[in-house]
Amino acid sequence: MKITSIKTTPLLVPYSKPYHWAQGVIEGAGVVLVEVHTDEGIVGYGESVSTPSAEAIVAYLKHAAQVCINRSPFQNARLMADAYHALFQAFGTCSSPRFGGRVLAGLEMALWDVAGKAVGRPAHELMGGAVHDEISYFGFAQGDTAEEVAADASELAAAGFEVIYFKVGRGDGLDIETTKAVRTAIGPDKRIRVDPNEQWNPIHAGRMIRKLMEYDVEAVEQPTHCESVAALAQVRASSPIAISADQVVFTHFDAYDVCRQSAADLIVIGLHETGGLTGLAKVAHIAEAADINICLHGLYETGITTCAANQVAATIPNLDDANQHMNRFLAWDIVKAPDLRPINGRLPVLKGAGLGFQIDWDNVERAKQAHLNSASIL
Ligand SMILES: [Mg+2]
Known part of the structure; x- marks a missing residue:
């Protein structure tokens, strides 16, 4: 099996009421939906937290996708190591494990989703x-x-x-x-x-x-x-x-x-x-x-x-x-x-x-629009 494409979609899912913590108030969950498509028709899904700039996270994920295309989705650890190297080490900036983890989490999740679906078993198995x-x-x-x-x-x-x-x-x-x-x-x-x-x-x-x-x-x-x-x-x-x-x-x-x-x-x-x-x-x-x-x-x-x-x-x-x-x-x-x-x-x-989940595509569309509306406000 080979990865044929990786799609990224910025979303905003609003909270039912404002969320209060020591650093301020949050109005919703901003994420990038990551889809890993394969040549066998299996699609895996994950998400990366996208704040404060979904466009920036999408840009990083697109670079990571270039590392993964035409390679096996079963090589999760190697793909993640190669993507981290390409994004954060190859040009001498050396170390961004915290930001790198945030960017790559959605892709790593999606690869587990593909692997589990390929064998019809939950990822934990x-x-x-x-x-x-x-x-x-x-x-x-x-x-x-x-x-x-x-x-x-x-x-x-x-x-x-x-x-x-x-x-x-x-x-x-x-x-x-x-x-x-x-x-x-x-x-x-x-x-x-x-x-x-x-x-x-x-x-x-x-x-x-x-x-x-x-x-x-x-x-x-x-x-x-x-x-x-x-x-x-x-x-x-x-x-x-x-x-x-x-x-x-x-x-x-x-x-x-x-x-x-x-x-x-x-x-x-x-x-x-x-x-x-x-x-x-x-x-x-x-x-x-x-x-x-x-x-x-x-x-x-x-x-x-x-x-x-x-x-x-x-x-x-x-x-x-x-x-x-x-x-x-x-x-x-x-x-x-x-x-x-x-x-x-x-x-x-x-x-x-x-x-182990099924996506609600109507709500993905709502969340896509909510992101676009919030982006236009900014
Ligand atoms: Mg805490």
């Missing part, structure tokens, strides 16, 4: 096989005010999510007010994780962690700057609350540094950081050797990423019991099936061929 029957997710409570976040948390707790996660780093007073309101709303038994998204330095983090103790918070995610493993290690050394590494880890090299420096109790990692399923598995294996769980990360993505992440997560023994997914925020999805709404905080491991 080609990656060593599932060690889980289902994937557990945390309830991601959203809102602008403490009352809004607490009301959302209450709804999620009632829906069966055991872990409630929400954003902090939005001002110390608001953060404590929100945490108190959430704890009151969900009662004493549900678990709480908070994410300040790098807004605290080690002294600030220590001060906030001491205050958060009163509300039985079990984990604080990436409190300090994304470039400093040392700062995260410093916080963790004196923190009575578990510390998660998020933006400080994109690659397996980053994961090794975090583990070596005992900088985290948990590594949060997603396909758009690692450049796809294979890279995520590498991070997980390094974390496993340090007896650390990994937690799936979510970005501004559609159900395509949820399904692709589900496939690789199924194969990871040290997968955490509270993973992130972002479908809940979409006004509508470009995945038609399966139903990606968790029941009691869980989704089954997907059994369909490839990445």
Whole structure:
């Protein structure tokens, strides 16, 4: 089998309401749909996060496509290495693993989709096989005010999510007010994780962690700057609350540094950081050797990423019991099936061929128009 063409389509899937976090407000998921077509008629699908410029990401993907045309889709690792070399190393710029991962993730996903469809098996069976029957997710409570976040948390707790996660780093007073309101709303038994998204330095983090103790918070995610493993290690050394590494880890090299420096109790990692399923598995294996769980990360993505992440997560023994997914925020999805709404905080491991989803082409057209409309506004 040979790859005959690679098609890229910028899309915007709007959120049902604005998404608030420490770095601002997000209105929707901007992605590039990647289609890998083959000479046997099999088509694989993936997506790359496209912000802030879909046109720029498409341009990179077109260069990557030139590396892949007329080659076998079963050579995933070699194609990705060659594409990374052609895009980021061949001209002496040497190293862009974080940006490179973001660009190439959609292509890597699509290659797994082709491979699975070619043999009529889910991708996880080609990656060593599932060690889980289902994937557990945390309830991601959203809102602008403490009352809004607490009301959302209450709804999620009632829906069966055991872990409630929400954003902090939005001002110390608001953060404590929100945490108190959430704890009151969900009662004493549900678990709480908070994410300040790098807004605290080690002294600030220590001060906030001491205050958060009163509300039985079990984990604080990436409190300090994304470039400093040392700062995260410093916080963790004196923190009575578990510390998660998020933006400080994109690659397996980053994961090794975090583990070596005992900088985290948990590594949060997603396909758009690692450049796809294979890279995520590498991070997980390094974390496993340090007896650390990994937690799936979510970005501004559609159900395509949820399904692709589900496939690789199924194969990871040290997968955490509270993973992130972002479908809940979409006004509508470009995945038609399966139903990606968790029941009691869980989704089954997907059994369909490839990445295990069917695309809703009417909604792809809507998302294409939404991207064009947003581009014309800019
Ligand atoms: Mg995070």
